Amino acid sequence: MNGFNHHAMLPDPTHDEQSRQDFVGALRGHLSSRLMPGAYKVYASKVEPAFKAKHGRAPADQEEVRKVMTQDPFYQFWSAMQRRSQEMLWESVIDPTERQLPDLIGKARKIGRKARGKLRLDPKLEIPRYHRAADIHLQPGGYHTDFTADDIAAGAVYDKGINLYMGGGLGPENDLTGNTLLAYVREKHPGFEPKRILDIGCAIGNSTLVWARAFPKAEVHGIDVGAPVLRYAHARAETLGVKVDFSQQNAEHTDFADGSFDLVLSHITLHETSRSALPRILGECRRLLRKGGMTLHLEIPRGRTAMEKFMHNWEAYNNNETFSRFMTDIDLIAEAVRGGFAKSEVKTADFVPQLDVAQMNYTEYFAWKILEGVRR
């Protein structure tokens, strides 16, 4: 469906389960392409003029937009359906995963015995509060909870779930974010050949694999705090014929040696952390870089106008992206400097991908934010 590569670690849906997934995909596409743009029209034609008539000026920021837009019936209708569609998305994937879980765990164990890449879990790792406080993206149980021995359910659910989330827009192997950053490297740093690569907050390794394939001679590592997503990432990578070493670690303080990587990456991960964790993570990235090594972080668009910022932050208030709203106007360069980078070592860039409006969810204008740091 929607060009997705149905590999061996994904559960096979029944006829009705497939219909449910297809429907929620179609519903989300409709919400994004037909209803979401209406919120901008309602704002421009009704909500903003009413605000101006009352206050003699336009809303100054996204918080002022929030106060009036959340009272608008059209926005309320879209928002209620957007929220429910997110829950339905997970439910449609959880059913087939739960039904086939013993088989999938068996498959992962078998793959693990003959694996080329390593899997290193740390049951003593303290899961950071930003993962425990709420289930990110509403995935029930979150990405870090084991509900049975050698659980991989959170990973399998996430893999198919994020495919539905963007209507297939994340690519055949959910590899859009990896490919986007790779395209940036190829364009801005042609000839860069990293020998050791680290992907932080890698979840199921969907972006990590892009780098392992692009640089087949490199040693590639992926870390995450979630054990079930890492077990799944490991089995998935091996199934797809790619060697990556996965380990369960907190990106704020890893056990890798100083200067041991040429390239340290994150793909739409930073906004899932916290105000105190963010500079620590960026500082840790710098510690891990050799001289001349590079760190790259791909972040989601935040919007240009107050209305765009408000719409992007729908996820902050309705999809358990609790830190996301603090990222709206954050100065990533200043955060990197707080973490230990020199100001001259870091810069940011915008990158506009080719996406259909049906895959965008909250905006008609979409530009990734990229933070680049080079250790001098």
Add this chain to the structure above:
Amino acid sequence: MSEMRPPEFPKGHRPQVFDDPAIDQLHDAWLALATELAVAFERIDTLERLLETKLGVAREEIATYVAPAAVAAERAQRRADLAQRLLRPFREFRAAAIARGKHAEAPPDPET
């Protein structure tokens, strides 16, 4: 490790969109209903296609089917039963309102 399964509902704050939480719940319910309708349509479509390829029942034959009188009567009864079940909450509200005398001008409901 003991066998537990993930929670039914995600941990975290659940936003309330409408002033009356009942409207939020109604939205959630009708979207679930719409999903199951889509599932049922696809199952019917699968059945029709299998009937056509395996048993030679043309889809056109289904589309132009006219129910004989006995079948039509059975279907009419089923529709009436469905309406009865679906409208139960409304009848209950109405009966309660009449009992409180709020709608004294309303004609007596033949179904209550």
